[in-house]
Amino acid sequence: MRAVLVDDSGFDLVTDFPRPVPSDGEVLVKVLACGTCGSDLHVFEKDPNYAWVRTGFPLVMGHEIVGRRAGGDGASRGGGLVVVRPRVDAGEDGSPVRIGWDRQGGFAEYVVVPEESVLDIADGISVTSAALAEPLAVAVAALRRSGAADRFGPQFRAQVVGMGAVGALAACVLAAEGCAGVEIVGTERDRSLGSFEMLEGFGLEPVLPGDASDSRDLVVNAAGSAAAVRDGVGRLGRYGVFLNIALGVGDVSLNFDALTRRDITLVNSYGSEAVDWTQTLSYINGKSFDPAGIVSHAVPLEDLSRGFSMLQAGRARKILVDIDMEG
Numbered sequence: 183m184r185a186v187l188v189d190d191s192g193f194d195l196v197t198d199f200p201r202p203v204p205s206d207g208e209v210l211v212k213v214l215a216c217g218t219c220g221s222d223l224h225v226f227e228k229d230p231n232y233a234w235v236r237t238g239f240p241l242v243m244g245h246e247i248v249g250r251r252a253g254g255d256g257a258s259r260g261g262g263l264v265v266v267r268p269r270v271d272a273g274e275d276g277s278p279v280r281i282g283w284d285r286q287g288g289f290a291e292y293v294v295v296p297e298e299s300v301l302d303i304a305d306g307i308s309v310t311s312a313a314l315a316e317p318l319a320v321a322v323a324a325l326r327r328s329g330a331a332d333r334f335g336p337q338f339r340a341q342v343v344g345m346g347a348v349g350a351l352a353a354c355v356l357a358a359e360g361c362a363g364v365e366i367v368g369t370e371r372d373r374s375l376g377s378f379e380m381l382e383g384f385g386l387e388p389v390l391p392g393d394a395s396d397s398r399d400l401v402v403n404a405a406g407s408a409a410a411v412r413d414g415v416g417r418l419g420r421y422g423v424f425l426n427i428a429l430g431v432g433d434v435s436l437n438f439d440a441l442t443r444r445d446i447t448l449v450n451s452y453g454s455e456a457v458d459w460t461q462t463l464s465y466i467n468g469k470s471f472d473p474a475g476i477v478s479h480a481v482p483l484e485d486l487s488r489g490f491s492m493l494q495a496g497r498a499r500k501i502l503v504d505i506d507m508e509g
Contacts, residue, residue, distance in 0.1 A: 183199055183200075183201045183290060183291040183292055184196070184197050184199065184483055184505075185199035185242050185483075186244075186289040186290070186483060186486050187199065187240050187242060188225065188242070189239045190236065190239060192226075193490070195484045195486075199242070201292050202292060202294040203254075207296060207297055208294050208295065208296055208297065209251055209295055209296075209297050209300050210251070210252045210253070210292055210294055211247065211249040211250070211264065211293050211295060211300065212252040212291065212506070212509065213247055213248075213292060213293055214248055214249045214250065214309050214505060214506050214507050215249075215313050215480070215502050215506075216244040216246055216247050216248070216287070216289055216505065217313045217316065217317070217502055217503070218246070218486075218489060218490065218502070218503065219316075219317070220406075220429070221429070222243055223493050224429075225243065226487070226490040227494065235283065238284065241286070241287075242290050242293075243282050243283070243287045244282045244289035244503070245266075245268035245280065245281050245282030245283065245288065245316060246268075246288070246314075246315075246317065247265065247268070247281070247282075247288035247313075248264070248266075248303070248309055248312040248313045248315070249263070249264060249293075250263060250264060250509070251264060252292060262303055263302075263307065263309065263312050264301060265301050265312050265313075265315040265316070265463075266281060266288070266293070266299050266301070267298075267301060267316075267319070267454075267456065268281040268282055268283075268316060269281075269454065269455065269456075270295070270299050278453070280453075281293070281295055289483065291483075291506070301315075301463060303315075304466075307466060307467065310477050310480075311466060311472055311474040313477070313502055314347065314351065314473040314474070314477070315459075315462055315466055316454075317348045317351055318355075318462050318473060319454035319459055320351075320453060320454050321348050321351040321352035321427070322355060323455060323458040324352060324402065324425055324427045324451035325352060325355055325356070325402075325425070326457075326458060326461075327425075327451045328402075328423050328425045328449050329423065330399070330400050330425075334356065334359040335359075336360060336361070338361045338400070339363070339397065339399045340364050340365070340398065340399065341395065341400070341401045341417060342364065342365070342366045342367065342401075343366075343367045343394075343403045343404060343405045343410050343413075344366075344406075345366060345367075345368035345369075345381065345388070345499075346500075348404050348427055349366065349427075350381060350473075351473060351476070352404065352427070353384070354384050354386070354471045355465065356400075357384065357385055358465060358471055365386075365387045365388075365394060366381055366386050366387065366388050367388075367389055367390070367405075368389075369390070373388075373390075375496075375499050376478070376499070380475050383475065384475075391413065396416075396417045397418075397419035398417050398418055398422060399419060399421070399422055399423070400424075400425060401414040401415070401422065401423075401425070403426045403427065403428050403431075406428040406430030407428075407430070408433065408434045410431075411434045411436075412435075415436060415448075418444070418446055420445055421444075421446075422444070422446055422447070423446075423447045424446060424448050425449045425450075425451065426448075426450045426451070427452075476499065477500045477501070477502050478499035478500055479492065479499075479502070480501070480504045481501060481502075481504065482503075482505075483503055483505050486503055
């Protein structure tokens with residue numbers, strides 16, 4: 183089968199990679215598409231903060247997977263689309279085992295995953311929309327962990343910083359949960375990529391940093407910079423919650439005395455858990471909003487490196503790897 187194999191030399195297409203064979207309790211999935219994540223891009227860029235990934239090389243990455251169940255011969259068993267929950271069982275030290283990081287992922291024609299990780303998508307949902315399930319689950323998990331979900335509603339003043347997929351989806355969830363006037367803060371580059379217009383289509387309020395409102399009940403940071411954290415904390419009102427879901431922030435200096443006197447809550451969130459996927463699928467299968475517009479480009483598997491180069495150059499919002507989207 184075709185797969186993109188990652189090692190110290192980079193991302194290389196292999197045309198004769200062995201098709202995986204499921205063991206008891208596992209399922210062979212014929213991959214139709216797989217989304218690219220910011221973390222994947224960091225590996226492509228050989229970011230030293232992702233040097234830990236090298237211990238698993240050579241590796242087939244990709245954890246935003248949509249496909250169909252396949253039989254032993256690799257042919258689709260029919261039925262509808264499925265998505266894959268990438269965080270599976272616990273490792274020897276209790277840490278999660280993650281598809282696309284700790285075991286073979288979805289930048290390939292087939293992937294073997296645990297049965298409990300395969301989740302059904304309703305009829306009528308596009309491959310592109312289904313491919314956004316994993317980043318949507320990350321947003322859902324973060325908002326659950328914020329501790330503020332019971333306050334969501336028309337009077338709740340929410341703001342998201344960062345117009346990447348997870349930031350955009352977090353803003354969509356807030357709007358779906360009844361929050362009015364959800365601001366999402368982006369850059370001129372985001373505007374040039376059409377993100378402002380796309381997000382307005384979801385009923386959100388995209389703004390540049392200089393136009394972002396203060397006295398917010400919740401600020402969700404999905405931008406990997408220390409300045410975004412400092413500015414976001416500063417835009418909170420009393421009893422506000424600052425929720426960080428970004429990586430790449432690094433060290434940040436904050437005045438904790440000032441935060442304590444304002445009763446500010448700081449929360450960090452990483453990934454998702456099984457509990458978050460029920461709500462995630464309810465948004466997708468129930469068509470609360472259609473996330474497909476977040477994807478700006480699709481590239482074939484053999485052009486994955488070109489896709490990463492587009493992201494690196496700021497010429498794409500979100501890239502989907504088309505492995506067999508018509509399958």
